[in-house]
Amino acid sequence: MEFKTKRAAVKQEIPTTSMPDIVFMLLMFFMVVTTLREVDLLVQFKLPEAKAIEKIENKRLVSYIWVGKDGRIQINDSIVKLSEVQSIMYDKRQSLPNVIVSLRIDKGSDMGIVTDIQQELRKAYCLRINYSATIKI
Amino acid sequence: MALLKKKNVRNVEIPTASQADLAFLLLLFFLVSTIIDVDTGIGLTLPEYVEDIQTVEVPKDRMAAILVNENGDVLVDGTPTSVFQVKDNLKQRIVSKIDLPSNKKLIVSVKTDRKTNYNIYIQVLDQIKQSYFEVRDDYSTANYGSKFKDLSTENQDIVKDKIPIIISLAEPESVKK
Numbered sequence: 001m002e003f004k005t006k007r008a009a010v011k012q013e014i015p016t017t018s019m020p021d022i023v024f025m026l027l028m029f030f031m032v033v034t035t036l037r038e039v040d041l042l043v044q045f046k047l048p049e050a051k052a053i054e055k056i057e058n059k060r061l062v063s064y065i066w067v068g069k070d071g072r073i074q075i076n077d078s079i080v081k082l083s084e085v086q087s088i089m090y091d092k093r094q095s096l097p098n099v100i101v102s103l104r105i106d107k108g109s110d111m112g113i114v115t116d117i118q119q120e121l122r123k124a125y126c127l128r129i130n131y132s133a134t135i136k137i
Numbered sequence: 138m139a140l141l142k143k144k145n146v147r148n149v150e151i152p153t154a155s156q157a158d159l160a161f162l163l164l165l166f167f168l169v170s171t172i173i174d175v176d177t178g179i180g181l182t183l184p185e186y187v188e189d190i191q192t193v194e195v196p197k198d199r200m201a202a203i204l205v206n207e208n209g210d211v212l213v214d215g216t217p218t219s220v221f222q223v224k225d226n227l228k229q230r231i232v233s234k235i236d237l238p239s240n241k242k243l244i245v246s247v248k249t250d251r252k253t254n255y256n257i258y259i260q261v262l263d264q265i266k267q268s269y270f271e272v273r274d275d276y277s278t279a280n281y282g283s284k285f286k287d288l289s290t291e292n293q294d295i296v297k298d299k300i301p302i303i304i305s306l307a308e309p310e311s312v313k314k
Binding site for chain 1: 153157160161163164171177178179185186252253254255256258260263267269306308
């Protein structure tokens with residue numbers, strides 16, 4: 001005689017009715033904590049690493065200048081010449097008086113271009129700057 | 138005889154099986170189109186631009202002159218040091234000037250060459266910032282019993298007043314242009 005194990009007829013499905021709710025919660029989380037991508041990057045760069053770094057609390061005050069591996073300068077959505085930096089940044093400062101300029105410069109760059117940009121920023125009265133760097137562990 | 142019309146029961150529910158898929162699509166869209174990274178970096182305030190620069194003599198013991206050349210060698214007050222020693226070197230000097238009035242505090246001057254690598258410059262700047270932060274932390278723990286960032290704003294201002302971060306960026310030699 002063959003023995004048959006008696007099993008209770010239990011439904012073996014994971015209930016999925018609440019899955020949309022969970023996903024929506026995740027979605028809400030992402031919508032709240034993130035900001036939309038604003039610019040397309042046209043230059044390639046790798047940020048330097050540092051330990052004593054600070055967070056910029058107010059993201060709305062930040063304006064970026066990118067400098068790529070090849071030494072090209074990008075502000076907003078376009079590549080600009082060094083001589084144009086001053087007027088662009090001056091306009092930015094007009095609309096946003098206490099702007100923080102975040103310099104995202106490739107770590108292989110020379111100090112020459114960094115100093116040139118700094119001089120232009122000084123002329124444009126954008127005096128608060130931030131050398132963007134990633135945290136070193 | 139009453140005619141009993143047989144009503145067929147209709148299913149009037151909105152199908153929700155695909156709702157999860159829709160929500161996932163939305164979620165993916167947000168994941169792709171947003172950035173989470175927080176802006177971190179070393180903050181500085183540049184001096185105002187003036188046409189004719191007036192040179193102010195600063196007494197030697199107030200200055201810590203750091204020079205980085207194009208090979209990445211670091212000179213602190215004329216003696217060659219490695220990048221990682223800059224912090225300890227400066228720390229003592231900052232500590233020794235805590236109780237002096239504000240016009241006698243240490244000024245750290247960083248001078249680079251036009252050909253100096255940016256990464257090394259950031260490393261040096263990082264060392265300087267670290268030394269200041271550590272001194273501030275030490276001072277806070279000694280006087281208020283907690284780290285600088287945990288202090289109240291008033292106490293932070295007092296510590297900031299005692300240990301101000303003064304970094305002067307010297308322009309590179311224009312000869313190398």
